[in-house]
Amino acid sequence: xxxxxxxxxxxxxxxxxxxxxxxxxxxxxxxxxxxxxxxxxxxxxxxxxxxxxxxxxxxxxxxxxxxxxxxxxxxxxxxxxxxxxxxxxxxxxxxxxxxxxxxxxxxxxxxxxxxxxxxxxxxxxxxxxxxxxxxxxxxxxxxxxxxxxxxxxxxxxxxxxxxxxxxxxxxxxxxxxxxxxxxxxxxxxxxxxxxxxxxxxxxxxxxxxxxxxxxxxxxxxxxxxxxxxxxxx
Amino acid sequence: xxxxxxxxxxxxxxxxxxxxxxxxxxxxxxxxxxxxxxxxxxxxxxxxxxxxxxxxxxxxxxxxxxxxxxxxxxxxxxxxxxxxxxxxxxxxxxxxxxxxxxxxxxxxxxxxxxxxxxxxxxxxxxxxxxxxxxxxxxxxxxxxxxxxxxxxxxxxxxxxxxxxxxxxxxxxxxxxxxxxxxxxxxxxxxxxxxxxxxxxxxxxxxxxxxxxxxxxxxxxxxxxxxxxxxxxx
Numbered sequence: 268x269x270x271x272x273x274x275x276x277x278x279x280x281x282x283x284x285x286x287x288x289x290x291x292x293x294x295x296x297x298x299x300x301x302x303x304x305x306x307x308x309x310x311x312x313x314x315x316x317x318x319x320x321x322x323x324x325x326x327x328x329x330x331x332x333x334x335x336x337x338x339x340x341x342x343x344x345x346x347x348x349x350x351x352x353x354x355x356x357x358x359x360x361x362x363x364x365x366x367x368x369x370x371x372x373x374x375x376x377x378x379x380x381x382x383x384x385x386x387x388x389x390x391x392x393x394x395x396x397x398x399x400x401x402x403x404x405x406x407x408x409x410x411x412x413x414x415x416x417x418x419x420x421x422x423x424x425x426x427x428x429x430x431x432x433x434x435x436x437x438x439x440x441x442x443x444x445x446x447x448x449x450x451x452x453x454x455x456x457x458x459x460x461x462x463x464x465x466x467x468x469x470x471x472x473x474x475x476x477x478x479x480x481x482x483x484x485x486x487x488x489x490x491x492x493x494x495x496x497x498x499x500x
Numbered sequence: 501x502x503x504x505x506x507x508x509x510x511x512x513x514x515x516x517x518x519x520x521x522x523x524x525x526x527x528x529x530x531x532x533x534x535x536x537x538x539x540x541x542x543x544x545x546x547x548x549x550x551x552x553x554x555x556x557x558x559x560x561x562x563x564x565x566x567x568x569x570x571x572x573x574x575x576x577x578x579x580x581x582x583x584x585x586x587x588x589x590x591x592x593x594x595x596x597x598x599x600x601x602x603x604x605x606x607x608x609x610x611x612x613x614x615x616x617x618x619x620x621x622x623x624x625x626x627x628x629x630x631x632x633x634x635x636x637x638x639x640x641x642x643x644x645x646x647x648x649x650x651x652x653x654x655x656x657x658x659x660x661x662x663x664x665x666x667x668x669x670x671x672x673x674x675x676x677x678x679x680x681x682x683x684x685x686x687x688x689x690x691x692x693x694x695x696x697x698x699x700x701x702x703x704x705x706x707x708x709x710x711x712x713x714x715x716x717x718x719x720x721x722x723x724x725x726x727x728x729x730x731x732x733x
Contacts, residue, residue: 284527294516299668301551302514302516302547305513306545310545315540341579346574436533
């Protein structure tokens, strides 16, 4: 796996649906004439990563950091040239990952911030459709502040959290879609010029935003970055 | 990744679509309340495995065996308790894989033969919807002979091969569906009491068989075996 495109390691299982969705998006981003044209990936689908929501919101349960670091080491040992993690919340533990390996993490939060800076420029406002756990981490606030872009969130944390748990349990159900559309409408009304679909569960229903809202799925930005890194250099 | 269910290593990328489909089937086979209920997998999505069709049919190109053996070793080193390979044709190289590791390969061909023996018993007849490369390997003939079950194939190898290449290139297009339905009807007329959808590309259109035909997708049997092995012992 040394010839041609470079292998990307995927820290997956958070959740499994999102990990499959990322592979689908990477596959669709490549114009393939045969199998050999696709991007080499090593995916660790690890359902045993402690709950990020339990650790961040409920303050209970194990720190996912050490387990993510061990996954990153295994992926580096498997010959991966870079890492990717299709879970916004888990980026709270990005330092634990990057400290454990010599290969880069294609940081989905940083990719989203760069995208917003290109689209909006200084003084813009981005609305976030994500888990309350992401809100608590202030990951996007810190990343976007560097570009002079402000961040707003929908009011109903509980509704967002419920929708995420519904999708984890039952897949993209209508109740979850309705909750996302409502939150997206709120963000438009509050002046968001751009919205991030920034929860891997919401990626499964990323079309369910307010009519006319400009929204980008952070997993799409990650898929693009994977293809670019793998096929460059 | 040592607690709870055992980790299964997936030799993937042959093709990528089939590798994603297997993950989808494993995910759907588990009743999950949260991420942690799912099956741990390590998936090596390796588009660099030399073409099985080129090696088996055209007699050109590199032997995939050594590369599959190296993948198996990496997956064993990553802590996998068993291996799975969602590509029927590649099972021609199963010995190269099992010789390289101490963990078992959940052999999709053997799983299919066992299923046929349970469904049909001695003297039954199975029709195969697969790549001409699989036909040439006589994988199913050897596996089913042990159970006293005979094997028949559709006539048009060229049509099957074209359909596989269409799916690899453009996804599940109508032309490919029509070709599979035609071949399946042939097998029914020829007296097949059971049909194997035994090509990972055909798994993407596994519903496109003759009306009333009893068909089973070998990837479904592999997904079941993965869940059973992972959650047992």
